[in-house]
Amino acid sequence: MAALTPIFRTPVTFYVPVVAAAGAFAGLFIGTAQGSGLLGIVAGAALLAVLALAATRLLDNERAVRWGIVVLFTIGGFLIGSTPGLILGLAFGWFFGWFIYWTYEGRYRAKLPPYLTPGQVLWHFTFRVICGAILVFLITPILVVMPLSFNAEDFFTFTPEMLRLDPEGYSLKHYKDFFTNDDWQQALRNSVMIAPVATLLSVSFGTLAAIGLSSEHVPFRRAIMAILISPMIVPLIISAAGMYFFYSRIGLQGTYFGVVLAHAALGIPFVIITVTATLVGFDRSLTRAAANMGADPVTTFFRVQMPLILPGVISGGLFAFITSFDEVVVVLFVGSAGQKTLPWQMFTGLREQISPTILAVATILVAISICLLTVVEMLRRRSERLRGMSPG
Amino acid sequence: MKIKSLAALAASTALLAPMAMAADMADSMTLVSWGGAYQKSQVNAYSEPYMAMHPDVEVVWDESSAEAVAKLRAMNEAGNVTWDLVDVVAADAIRLCDEGLAMEYDPDDLLAAAPDGTSAGDDFGDLIVSDCFIPQIVYSTAFGYRTDLVGDTPPDDICDVFDLETYPGKRSLEKRPINNMEWALLCDGVAKDEVYDVLATPEGQEKALAKLGTIKDSVIWWSAGADTPQLLADGEIVMGSTYNGRLFSVIEEQKQPVAMLWDAQVFDLDGWIIPAGLPADRLARVKDFVMFATDTQRLADQAKYISYGPARASSAPLVGKHADLGIDMAPHMPTDPNNAKNTFLYNYEFWADYRDDIDAKFQAWLAQ
Numbered sequence: 001m002a003a004l005t006p007i008f009r010t011p012v013t014f015y016v017p018v019v020a021a022a023g024a025f026a027g028l029f030i031g032t033a034q035g036s037g038l039l040g041i042v043a044g045a046a047l048l049a050v051l052a053l054a055a056t057r058l059l060d061n062e063r064a065v066r067w068g069i070v071v072l073f074t075i076g077g078f079l080i081g082s083t084p085g086l087i088l089g090l091a092f093g094w095f096f097g098w099f100i101y102w103t104y105e106g107r108y109r110a111k112l113p114p115y116l117t118p119g120q121v122l123w124h125f126t127f128r129v130i131c132g133a134i135l136v137f138l139i140t141p142i143l144v145v146m147p148l149s150f151n152a153e154d155f156f157t158f159t160p161e162m163l164r165l166d167p168e169g170y171s172l173k174h175y176k177d178f179f180t181n182d183d184w185q186q187a188l189r190n191s192v193m194i195a196p197v198a199t200l201l202s203v204s205f206g207t208l209a210a211i212g213l214s215s216e217h218v219p220f221r222r223a224i225m226a227i228l229i230s231p232m233i234v235p236l237i238i239s240a241a242g243m244y245f246f247y248s249r250i251g252l253q254g255t256y257f258g259v260v261l262a263h264a265a266l267g268i269p270f271v272i273i274t275v276t277a278t279l280v281g282f283d284r285s286l287t288r289a290a291a292n293m294g295a296d297p298v299t300t301f302f303r304v305q306m307p308l309i310l311p312g313v314i315s316g317g318l319f320a321f322i323t324s325f326d327e328v329v330v331v332l333f334v335g336s337a338g339q340k341t342l343p344w345q346m347f348t349g350l351r352e353q354i355s356p357t358i359l360a361v362a363t364i365l366v367a368i369s370i371c372l373l374t375v376v377e378m379l380r381r382r383s384e385r386l387r388g389m390s391p392g
Numbered sequence: 393m394k395i396k397s398l399a400a401l402a403a404s405t406a407l408l409a410p411m412a413m414a415a416d417m418a419d420s421m422t423l424v425s426w427g428g429a430y431q432k433s434q435v436n437a438y439s440e441p442y443m444a445m446h447p448d449v450e451v452v453w454d455e456s457s458a459e460a461v462a463k464l465r466a467m468n469e470a471g472n473v474t475w476d477l478v479d480v481v482a483a484d485a486i487r488l489c490d491e492g493l494a495m496e497y498d499p500d501d502l503l504a505a506a507p508d509g510t511s512a513g514d515d516f517g518d519l520i521v522s523d524c525f526i527p528q529i530v531y532s533t534a535f536g537y538r539t540d541l542v543g544d545t546p547p548d549d550i551c552d553v554f555d556l557e558t559y560p561g562k563r564s565l566e567k568r569p570i571n572n573m574e575w576a577l578l579c580d581g582v583a584k585d586e587v588y589d590v591l592a593t594p595e596g597q598e599k600a601l602a603k604l605g606t607i608k609d610s611v612i613w614w615s616a617g618a619d620t621p622q623l624l625a626d627g628e629i630v631m632g633s634t635y636n637g638r639l640f641s642v643i644e645e646q647k648q649p650v651a652m653l654w655d656a657q658v659f660d661l662d663g664w665i666i667p668a669g670l671p672a673d674r675l676a677r678v679k680d681f682v683m684f685a686t687d688t689q690r691l692a693d694q695a696k697y698i699s700y701g702p703a704r705a706s707s708a709p710l711v712g713k714h715a716d717l718g719i720d721m722a723p724h725m726p727t728d729p730n731n732a733k734n735t736f737l738y739n740y741e742f743w744a745d746y747r748d749d750i751d752a753k754f755q756a757w758l759a760q
Contacts, residue, residue, distance in 0.1 A: 154646055155625040241466075248470030336474050337422055337454035348455040352427035354618040 005114040007106040015103040016052050022099060023048025026092060034080070052100045066097035083165045142366060149174055149359035156354055174360040184357065187345035194256070194341060195324040198263035202320035205264070206271025207313055211305070213272070214279045229269035236329045239266070244333040254336030262334045263327060267320025274319070278312025311380055318376060322369075417677035420450040421476040427455035428618065429641055433697035434479070436715070438685035441693075445684075449677070460484060464493045464667060473667050476678045479528070482521050482661040483740060489524035494665035496523040502679060504687040506706035515688075515704045519661055521740055526686060527663040527703035529694065532726035532735070533571050534657035536624055536639040537631035539649045550656035550734075551579035553631060554607055564620045564632030565604075567613035569754035570743055571633065571658050574736060576603035578656060584734075588742050597750060601757045613758070624650050636726050640699035644717060644724070654731040660738040663703065699724040 024045040031040010055065045070093035077089020102108055112121060152171040153159055161169025178184045209228055213221050231239055243262050244253060252258035282305065290300040306313070328343040335341070342361065349358050423439065425431040431453060439451045456463055460480050467473045480488065488494040499520060503512035513520070519527040537547055542559055552559055553575065565572050577587050577596065580603040590596035604611075612629060614620055620634035621642045631653065642648045664686075666678055684690065691702035692710035699721060702708060711721050722728055726735075 153625070155622055157622075157626045244466065245470050248467075248472035253470070253472055254474050337452045337456075340454075348427050351458065351616045352455060352618060353429065354616075354622045 005109050007110050010106050016049050018103050019052040019100055020045040020049040055100050056104050062101055069093050069097040084163060145359050146363050149356060149363045151356050174356045177357045178360050187340050187342045190339055191325060191342040194259055195321055198260045198267055198324040199317050199321040201264035202267030202271050203317040206268045207275050210272045210275035214276055228272055231266050232269040240330045240333040247334055256339060259331055259335045259339045262330050263324035267323050270319035271316035274312045274316035275309060278309040282308055416673060418674040419448050421677050422452045422454055422474060423477050424454045424456050424475050425479040426457045429698055433694050436697050437690055437694035442681055442684055461487055468493055475667055476674055478665050480665055482525055485525035485665050486522045486740060488665055489522045493668055494524035495668045504683055506688050515706050519703050524665050525663050527661050529662050529700035529703055530659055530727055531662060531700045532636045532657040532659050533633055534636050535631050535633050535653035536650045537653055539651050541630045547653050550575055554579045559630055561630035562610050562612050564612045564614050564623050564629050567615045569750045573600040575656060576600040588739055597753055637698045637700050640724050655734050657726055658736040658738055695721050701725045701727040
């Protein structure tokens with residue numbers, strides 16, 4: 001793909017405004033942090049325009065100029081914001097050094113097909129910037145939580161010590177609290193005891209339901225399907241209130257088994273939907289072939305059908321697990337204090353005492369989720385590769 | 393098999409015979425409270441000593457006091473009351489009592505007398521504001537301010553909250569009319585003893601909302617007691633109202649640059665109610681616990697962990713030093729004479745009559 005298109009240096013009227021615009025955008029953030037957004041925009045634009053002109057007109061050695069810009073920005077950043085400013089300056093300096101030559105030399109065109117119009121080129125990069133911005137928008141709230149969880153104070157605040165990257169401002173005390181506090185440990189135990197059992201129930205019932213509902217001779221398939229996936233559509237609070245009164249009458253309210261059943265009911269729709277979707281691609285003649293060779297339906301299911309729909313079952317199970325693990329509304333109704341799960345504990349913790357222990361727990365949960373998803377995805381790829389369903 | 397179990401039964405009966413009373417009591421109870429430092433003070437002062445005396449009793453804490461009224465209603469409707477003792481503010485206790493969801497009790501029968509022999513009814517005095525309410529603490533809603541954001545003249549008057557010129561910046565107020573309306577009228581020139589007369593009239597309510605309107609753009613409304621401490625620690629607000637115990641924790645335990653503005657603090661009561669209709673064994677256990685947990689020494693002990701005043705007159709002289717910090721707790725009590733120069737007492741009768749009406753007006757005003 002390298003150098004698909006011949007590249008040319010761009011005119012001053014192109015690269016200087018583009019670099020200045022990028023400088024203005026960066027200046028907006030720096031300026032806002034320093035007190036005046038407008039001043040930041042103007043200063044950023046002016047600084048970058050001058051830099052771009054100087055780098056391209058006065059000096060010739062690209063490598064030296066880019067190092068110069070990095071050093072300049074690093075020193076500037078250090079003067080404005082000491083250590084964190086230094087790191088930011090380093091990043092900004094590297095980026096702008098690269099960006100000036102990228103636009104000036106016309107390198108942005110190199111890997112694109114030669115027939116694209118300027119408008120298409122612009123859209124190509126705008127699209128990528130938008131995608132990046134959406135990613136940042138989605139992930140920032142999660143990322144902000146992580147450094148805050150190492151806070152040495154008992155508040156959700158970036159203290160001056162933390163911003164100075166002073167080790168004094170950081171501590172592991174909220175993690176220690178999570179691992180030593182009985183309330184949190186009890187909640188963790190409850191969550192770990194409830195979620196897997198609820199998942200197992202959801203997966204068993206959901207898979208059976210999906211297989212049954214996908215065979216043509218079942219009457220009222222659509223109506224049954226609608227009823228089974230209704231817990232996903234009905235507002236959670238309504239299901240929760242209904243379950244509360246129903247479970248109270250039959251003595252399940254406030255019991256471990258009651259919470260497991262309620263969570264299984266919430267998880268079943270996810271399993272049904274994913275397994276039904278997988279079954280669409282399942283060739284029914286395989287079951288007939290198996291029957292022809294003398295396998296009974298149970299053997300057929302475990303030896304032929306199940307391995308083929310396994311990806312759907314696993315992802316449905318994963319959703320069911322996360323539903324149970326994250327669920328707070330239903331457990332507040334159906335459970336009693338003895339079944340307090342992690343989300344419940346986090347909920348009361350947030351309402352009654354804004355304690356960073358919640359952030360520590362959130363960070364741990366995020367790490368676990370990432371590991372879990374990575375493992376599942378790797379297993380899935382491995383099984384696909386083994387069965388020759390995907391290349392590589 | 394049968395003989396074996398009979399023998400076991402006989403053995404256990406023999407063991408339990410000296411504790412015949414205890415055998416009639418349930419061996420677990422669910423206590424409902426507010427979570428946080430307050431619940432911790434109750435665990436330290438009440439339930440841990442109690443469990444030390446009764447190792448076979450299991451105590452489960454549920455942090456649901458904020459929605460206690462709604463949950464008790466639902467439990468009652470479902471015929472499945474799982475709570476044994478519920479910590480609520482006095483206003484909620486009055487509502488629950490009126491609805492028949494809380495048990496009425498006789499103070500002299502249920503609660504221990506003071507060490508000097510004063511009956512419990514006299515020791516708690518007027519604080520027993522409802523036939524179902526077992527008082528524990530006197531707390532107050534007061535203001536805290538950032539010492540580093542108010543310049544050289546720290547606020548010492550409730551009306552400084554409404555003074556945007558001297559104290560520019562955000563302030564936090566509770567997202568409900570109670571307390572805010574009283575403060576607004578007081579700072580709009582209404583005499584203290586006429587506040588509730590004025591607030592009873594539609595014009596008076598308009599007047600209070602108009603006064604609040606002068607700072608509305610600078611107000612962050614809170615709904616959880618932990619909000620104001622967080623906002624103060626962030627420096628997001630200059631001053632804000634919350635429960636005095638929360639402010640004590642910010643100032644003394646977290647060492648934040650915050651100080652108290654006690655002027656026109658509003659006293660309120662918090663205490664236990666026993667849900668109506670408990671089975672006999674659970675009721676016996678709860679009665680035993682309440683007798684212990686509300687005696688003079690236990691109430692005084694609680695003040696070691698949090699700066700709320702004990703509800704018994706006989707506990708006040710026993711209030712000592714903070715359990716961890718070792719500082720004298722008396723000057724941090726809302727009832728300390730230096731702090732209580734100008735105070736309100738939550739007006740239960742007035743708010744019982746006018747709450748729905750004024751709530752609706754307040755919420756409509758907020759949404760404007």
